[in-house]
Amino acid sequence: MNNYKLRELLTIHNGRDYRQLHKGKIPVYGTGGIMTHVDSAIYNGEAILLPRKGTLDNILYVSGEFWTVDTMYWAVTNPKLVNTKYLFYYLSLLDLSSKDTGSALPSMTQDTYYSLDIELPSLAYQEKIANAISNIDSKIANNNAISKELEAMAKTIYDYWFLQFEFPDKDGKPYKSNGGKMIWNDQFKQEIPEGWEVAVINNILGKYPKTKTVESKNYNQGTKYPIIDQSKDSYICGYTNDEEKVLKLSNAIVFGDHSNKSKYVNFPFARGADGTQIISSNNLRLPNYLLYQEIISLPEIEKGYSRHFKFLKMQNIIIPSLNISKKYMDLVDDMLNKQKQIILENKQLKSLRDFLLPLLMNGQVTIEG
Numbered sequence: 001m002n003n004y005k006l007r008e009l010l011t012i013h014n015g016r017d018y019r020q021l022h023k024g025k026i027p028v029y030g031t032g033g034i035m036t037h038v039d040s041a042i043y044n045g046e047a048i049l050l051p052r053k054g055t056l057d058n059i060l061y062v063s064g065e066f067w068t069v070d071t072m073y074w075a076v077t078n079p080k081l082v083n084t085k086y087l088f089y090y091l092s093l094l095d096l097s098s099k100d101t102g103s104a105l106p107s108m109t110q111d112t113y114y115s116l117d118i119e120l121p122s123l124a125y126q127e128k129i130a131n132a133i134s135n136i137d138s139k140i141a142n143n144n145a146i147s148k149e150l151e152a153m154a155k156t157i158y159d160y161w162f163l164q165f166e167f168p169d170k171d172g173k174p175y176k177s178n179g180g181k182m183i184w185n186d187q188f189k190q191e192i193p194e195g196w197e198v199a200v201i202n203n204i205l206g207k208y209p210k211t212k213t214v215e216s217k218n219y220n221q222g223t224k225y226p227i228i229d230q231s232k233d234s235y236i237c238g239y240t241n242d243e244e245k246v247l248k249l250s251n252a253i254v255f256g257d258h259s260n261k262s263k264y265v266n267f268p269f270a271r272g273a274d275g276t277q278i279i280s281s282n283n284l285r286l287p288n289y290l291l292y293q294e295i296i297s298l299p300e301i302e303k304g305y306s307r308h309f310k311f312l313k314m315q316n317i318i319i320p321s322l323n324i325s326k327k328y329m330d331l332v333d334d335m336l337n338k339q340k341q342i343i344l345e346n347k348q349l350k351s352l353r354d355f356l357l358p359l360l361m362n363g364q365v366t367i368e369g
Contacts, residue, residue, distance in 0.1 A: 001121055007114035009082045010075040012050065015068035016042065028067045031055045033233040041065035046084040048075045048091065053107050056096040061088040073110065082120060085130035090118065093358055128367045129360045136353045143342045143349075150335040157331060158293040165193055167324050187316050195321050199283070202313035204291075206282035208252060211245050213271040214238070223351055226343070228265055229272020230256025235263060236343070237272050245270040251288045253279035253295065260301055260308045264292040266340055277309045285322045287329055289336060294318065 018028045024039030031054040049060040050073040061084070068074045077084045099112050120126060161167035165182070166174035175193060176182065182191035187198040214227050219238030225246050227238040240246075251266040257275040266289075271278070281291045294317045301311045320328075359365040 001119050004081070004118045004120060005114060006116040006118055008078070009087060009118060009120075010048065010077045012073045012075045012110045012113060013043075015052070015070045015072045015074060018067050018069060021067070026065045026067060027062075028069060029060060029062065029072055030069045031058050031071050033058075033060070035069065038067055040067065042067045043074060043076070045076070048077065048084065048088050049073070050075055050091075050113055051096075051106075051108060053105050056099075056106050056108060057092075059088065059092045061085060073113070075113075081123070083123060083126040083130045085134055086120075086126035087118075089130065089133055089357055090120075090361060091116075093361060125367075132360070132367060133353055133357055136349050136356075140346050140349050140353075143346050147339045147342045150339055154289075154332045154335050155293065155296075157328065158290075158297070161324065161328060162290075162293070162318065162320065163297065167193075167320075168327070188318065192318060193321070197319040198316050199319050200313070201295075201315050201317055204281050204283045204286060204317075204319075205313070206280040208249060208278045208280050209247060211247055211271065213273055213276060214240050214242065214245055216273045219272070223347075225268055225270050226347070227270045227272050228254045228263055228276070230254075230259040230261055230275045231272070232256075232259050232261050239347075240270050242270065247271065247278065249280070253288055253292045255279050255295075255309060255312065257307050257309045262292060262295050264289055266336055267343065283319060285319050285325050286317075287325065289332065290320075290325060290328060291317070 015029075018036070018038050021038035021040050024037055026038050026041050027034045028036050028038055029049055031051050044065045046061075046063045047066070049062060049068055051058055051071070052073050053071045062074075066074075077087055094116070096108060097106070099108060099116075121129075165176040165180070169175045169178060169180055171178075181194040183194050184190070185192050185198050192198065216229075218240065219227055221239075222241030223239050224241045225239060225243075226236040227240055228235070229237045231237050246268050247270070248268045249265075251264070254263045254265055254269075254271070255277040256262070257277055259275070262279075279288075279291070279295070281288050286294075295312070298312075298315055298317075301308050301315075356365065360367070
């Protein structure tokens with residue numbers, strides 16, 4: 001093992017304001033992850049993003065073009081001494097709260113980072129550890145990509161059937177373009193298929209068991225039940241073992257009262273911090289997943305940092321025929337089950353990664369060969 005100060009292993013740069021840039025495909029990172037996308041990069045290559053203010057444990061690895069805001073530093077490593085991914089994993093295990101230099105807001109200066117003591121094995125062994133953990137992360141990322149593709153497929157079918165009204169008619173042909181009867185609806189201000197209805201969301205809401213939410217400071221105090229909150233950046237925000245806070249529904253929609261974000265959940269979960277509303281349909285013609293698709297297809301309600309649920313409840317939605325509703329759910333059911341399996345598999349992979357990482361770093365577990 002060789003001992004270093006972090007200043008010997010990387011060079012830290014300040015993030016900058018991105019608001020003078022145009023929209024594009026290059027991600028802009030803040031302490032919470034990707035904030036937006038722009039058309040210019042602050043750097044192109046491997047780098048470690050280090051929090052300057054705010055959440056100090058949100059250290060990120062990036063590769064390719066990116067931009068960082070001024071609450072984040074970006075750092076380029078010395079490839080002769082350290083593997084970038086290895087150092088990222090190493091730093092992610094550190095408790096930086098003890099190094100906090102802020103008064104009201106947690107903060108880290110460049111000098112504080114540079115003064116950190118780092119213990120490294122040989123560069124070749126760093127690469128072995130980085131590759132072992134990175135392989136797990138790659139599997140998680142691949143699963144997430146499959147899940148997004150499945151969701152996109154379900155959304156495409158929804159758009160075709162319930163927005164364009166081209167669901168299969170009795171002959172299996174697209175309904176509207178093959179002369180299916182359409183009726184004008186005053187509430188919806190357009191024609192809808194005969195036999196379909198329009199309702200206000202508030203009038204189709206069902207009841208659900210009341211539970212307490214998990215405070216953000218208690219996220220990740222367990223591994224058993226996923227926590228779903230109103231975050232726009234992540235689907236699962238942590239885990240808990242507190243049975244009393246778990247909703248054991250077959251499926252439901254979690255709506256972010258402040259973030260205006262909707263998430264469909266089909267496994268037992270706990271509600272995250274203040275601002276989560278549980279939505280469940282009481283109408284057989286509108287199962288929860290179909291209601292979820294309707295909600296995310298509505299024009300976004302933008303009321304700033306407000307309580308959006310009261311506005312959502314007043315929105316009009318279509319109630320399709322029971323026959324078409326069942327056909328849609330039959331089509332997407334396998335997709336939803338696959339997504340559920342992916343979530344459970346990723347949970348196991350993350351547990352394995354989090355178990356192995358510290359053991360590999362401190363030498364309790366070694367990689368042969």
